[in-house]
Amino acid sequence: MPSSSSRLQKLNFLPGFHRESTQYSEEGKWYDGDRVRFREGKPENLRGYQKHSTTAIIGTSRVLHSWINNSTEKLLATGTEQRLNIFFSGVNYDVTPIRTVTTLTSVMNVQSGSPIVSVSLTNHGVSVGDWVTFSSTSIPGFSEGTDFAVTAFGGPTYKITSKSGLNNFAFTLNYTADSNFTDVGIATASFLIPTEQTESIQGLGYSAGVYNAGTSTTGERAWNTAASSSNIIFAANQWSMDNWGEDLLAVRRGSELFYWDADASITPERATIVATGPSKINSIVVSPNDRHVIALGTNEAGTSIFNPLLVRWSDQEDYTNWQPSISSTSGEIQLVDGTEIVGGIRSRNAIHIWTDRAMYALNFVGPPFIFNNTLLGNNAGLIGPHAAVALEGVTYWMGINDFFAFNGRVQKLNCTVRRHIYDSFNMSQADKVYAGTNSEFHEVIWLYPANDSLEPNRYIIYNTVENHWVFGTGFFNTFEDRVVFDNTITNGAVSVAADNYYWDNEPVSVYTGDGQALTSYIESADFDIEDGDNLMFMDRIIPDYTINQGSIQFSIDTKQYPSGSTITKGPFTINNGTEKIDMRARGRQAAVRVSSSESGTSWRWGSIRLAIQPDGGR
Secondary structure, eight states: OOOTTOEEEEEOOEEEEOOSSOTTTTTTEEEEEESEEEETTEEEEOOOEEESOSSOBSSOOOEEEEEEOTTOOEEEEEEOSSOEEEEETTEEEEOOOEEEEEEEEEEEEEOBTOOEEEEEOTTOOOOTTOEEEEEEEEOSSOTTOSOOSOSBTTBOEEEEEEEETTTEEEEEOSSOBSSOEEEEEEEEEEEESOOOOSSOEEOOBTTSSEEOTTOOOTTEEOTTOOBSOOSOEEOOOOEEEEEETTEEEEEETTBOEEEEOTTSOSSOOOOEEOTTSOSOEEEEEEOTTTOOEEEEEEEOTTSOOEEEEEEEEOBTTBTTOOOOOTTOOOEEEEOOSSSSEEEEEEETTEEEEEESSEEEEEEEEETTTEEEEEEEEESOOOSSTBOEEEETTEEEEEOSSOEEEESSSEEEOOOTTHHHHHHSBOGGGGGGOEEEEETTTTEEEEEEOBTTOSSOOEEEEEETTTTEEEEEEOOBSOOBOTTSSSSEEEEEOSSTTSOBEEEEESOTTOOEETTEEOOEEEEEOOBOSGGGTSOEEEEEEEOOEEESSSOEEEEEEEESSTTSOOEEEEEEEEOTTOOOEEEEEEESEEEEEEEEOSTTOOEEEOOEEEEEEEOOOO
């Protein structure tokens, strides 16, 4: 029975997570959790996710873009290290551009019982992992079909599985040969743009790092010794995309500009390379009113010299004309603060551009200058090309050490979990940070890699209206707001070994993850009475909650001292029939935890009342 001297005490913790200090010193606040948000100051679990399409995407997505074409069809585009994909009408189309077309005559070799086709081609220029497709073939040796050319749009495509030197490579069919043939066949082969790496890696070897032969100074190396570290980074594959009307413009970092025509045919054609555009572009933005394509980090006009701080734009209403002239509005501007342009987005009345050190605004001013640039803030660079978004007229971004917003001026956001995020951040993969907006809840989300993860495995969310932060675990690589679809859309693979899919994120009334139960929890900071001068005795809990179905779990952890051992009471099951919980717990400080792991359960936590009385000093 409850003690007659205990009194009910309401515990209202501040919304959001607070991790800038120890769990004890954050008293009166929520301290930890996963898959929860706060709405009107109270925590609730996130909704779940389900596959948008059961067709897997080849590779790891680096960008996600949605729009509606002139026929009111909803489209999704994504780019991976291997493919450029367009998804609509329930079909995922491979629209990866072709880099070269070659006729192969009497150069293919097959062995009986093998699915491998080897090809002799001088200076073929392919690497293992690249893809090839055939518009026509004729090769003996396969009773299941001597023609392995394209029979439907986008395929089949064949991955290069091996190569020998500069003049031989091989690919694999899905059936085997009946006979041996050497130097046979005729085929028109279309090689897709090369496959790139999925990870940012450090450049090592004999020409990297500090060299000082004959010394033993730390960080230096002797003659004929490869470097073990350097400042050279080979960046992972990245994409940027924007619309040109209903059509799509896309750039894979360091490549040419690609154009995909939404009206080419009922069945989409492949994207094409804009041959008259810059030879190398890191990212693009289309200016909304004047319709210029803006290249961020590109080669200077009339040269092949790549300038990582150059902003260059096409002629107005013409993405193919990039040559400045009297009859063209094409031009370029050199930024100065930083070593490279990291990314840019459209925002209110301007294009916002970031280097690794500063933020700029690019504004359309018309002839003769077309655009001018304004430095908005120093020491406010962008951590990755997709780490900035605009929501409700304000621009938000993640920097190297802080989170920022621009609403007329650059300001650091007061992030209550900043140290927790950056202390576990995998800086070697910072390029993969992906920002998104969830306008339904006035949220900005950043997906980021933590600890030794090579892909984003955590998220941090900032509620721009209620001004609080939460974090958690996940597997999404990209995030697209519900502008086109009824829910946010993402890409990702649930595990390292799993395939990459499009996902409907937080559909209404869905509280499972691809049909499986999802775990969510929230835990408070420690609390005490009389600054811990007296121990607490707790014997009754009156919970305040809403549950749609199933149950949630409640537990309370007590300690004698902040660094002491923890005693857990519970977990106690709470369902729609639970009015109170009788229990006995004693400690100098305590923390509460609410969790759920049942399939389909939606919960919202209100104000807990806890019966507490002093229980002596020791």
